[in-house]
Amino acid sequence: MTPPVSALEPWPATVAWRTVSPRLITIKLLGLATGIVFVLAGLGVARWLWEIDWIWWIVAAVLAYAVLRVISIIRGVRSWGYAERDNDLLVRHGLLTRHLSIVPYARMQFVDVSASPLERAFGLATVQLHTAAAASDARVPGLLPDDAARLRDRLTALGEDRAEGL
Incomplete structure (x- = not known):
C-alpha cells in the first residue's frame, strides 16, 4: 500500500522520481532563440x-x-519528473506553480507517444496519458525513445490489468 500524498507536499519524497532528458533544454532553448532572432x-x-x-x-x-x-x-525542464507506483503514475512539473498529476492506471484509456521533428532530431519523445476526464490527462516530455517505449508498454499493461477489476 502506498502512503497518501499530502496536498502541502507537492513532491512526495517517498517515491523514486525519474527525470526527463536534459536534451529537452536544448530543444526549448532553440525555440526561444528562434523567436528572439525574429524579434x-x-x-x-x-x-x-x-x-x-x-x-x-x-x-x-x-x-x-x-x-x-x-x-x-x-530550471523548468529540471522540475519535470515522473514516478511509477503500484496503482498510479505521478507526473510533476513547475517552478512557481507546482503541478502534480496522479493518474490511476485503471482510469487510463490510452497512451500516446509522439515526437515532433525537433524532438526526433534530438532523439526524444513525449508520452501522453489519456483518461476519460480531459483535465486529468498527463504528459511526460523529453524521454529517450527506449524509455518512452518502456513506459508506454508498462502503462498499457498495467492499465489493462487494473481495468479488468472494474
Whole structure:
C-alpha cells in the first residue's frame, strides 16, 4: 500500500522520481532563440526604416527577457519528473506553480507517444496519458525513445490489468 500524498507536499519524497532528458533544454532553448532572432530582426528593420534612436532600450529589454527565459527554461525542464507506483503514475512539473498529476492506471484509456521533428532530431519523445476526464490527462516530455517505449508498454499493461477489476 502506498502512503497518501499530502496536498502541502507537492513532491512526495517517498517515491523514486525519474527525470526527463536534459536534451529537452536544448530543444526549448532553440525555440526561444528562434523567436528572439525574429524579434531582433524586426527591431533592426524598424531602426533602419524609421531611424528610431530609443529602439536600443527595447533591444535591451528583449535581451534581458531572453536571459530570464533561459534560466526559467533550464530550471523548468529540471522540475519535470515522473514516478511509477503500484496503482498510479505521478507526473510533476513547475517552478512557481507546482503541478502534480496522479493518474490511476485503471482510469487510463490510452497512451500516446509522439515526437515532433525537433524532438526526433534530438532523439526524444513525449508520452501522453489519456483518461476519460480531459483535465486529468498527463504528459511526460523529453524521454529517450527506449524509455518512452518502456513506459508506454508498462502503462498499457498495467492499465489493462487494473481495468479488468472494474
